[in-house]
Amino acid sequence: MADLTALESKIGEVLGLAMAAQGATEKVxxxxxxxxGHDDLRRTLERMDEEARETEERTTELAGNLDGKKTAILEKARETKQEATEMMSTYLGDDADALEGFEFLTMAEAGEVGHWSIVGKMNERAGVDGLEELVGWVTPIQHKHFEQALTGSIELAADEDPNEPA
Ligand SMILES: [Fe+2]
Incomplete structure (x- = not known):
């Protein structure tokens, strides 16, 4: 399999995170x-799921244009997806509630914001074809996802009785 550059490996990671995000929005x-209740949050999650799918599609398309690297990038993506999914299973055990789900989502979306920012910075020197445009499209969406996950966490926390037994 083709060796990946540092940036290509990061592209595999953001792709894997977009794949895992779809499982996370579904689970939460x-x-x-x-x-x-909380129909607003369910609608938000559906929209996040759609945008994660679109992120996956666009990033896969970009990987397909990188000569001979697509297979290795997809392999890296699958690895990352598996790691992120295992992290979710560890965090959200059998007794997880909606608030814990949103807590996990807040971490996951912050991770996506961070990874896409890194890809954008590394691409300033690499100038991969089409990547600047993709980063410009994805980054605001991931910032929005993070804000939505945080807002949802706070909305659910407001419903909690802070004095009830944990
Ligand atoms: Fe996201």
């Missing part, structure tokens, strides 16, 4: 659904 959506 189920936790919210199980508690009932």
């Amino acid at each position: 959506g189920k936790l919210v659904e199980a508690e009932g």
Whole structure:
């Protein structure tokens, strides 16, 4: 398999995070659904899921244009997806509630913001074809996801009785 540059490896990571994000929004959506109400949060999660899918599609397309690197980038992406999914299973055990789901999502979205910022910075010198445009499209979306995850966490925290047994 082709060796990846540092930047190509990071592209694999953001792709893997976009794949994992779809599993995360689905899982957290189920936790919210199980508690009932909060239709606004469920709609937000559906939109996040769609945007994660679009991020995956666009990033896969970009990887496909990097001569001979697509397979290795997808391999890196699958590795990252698996690691992120394992992290989610560790964080969200069988008794996880919607608030814990949103806490996890806040961390995951912050991770995406960070990784895309790194890709953008590294690409300033590498100038990979089409990547600046992709970064320009994705970065504000990931910032929005982070804000939405944080806002959702706070909305759910407001419903909690702080004095009830944990
Ligand atoms: Fe995201």
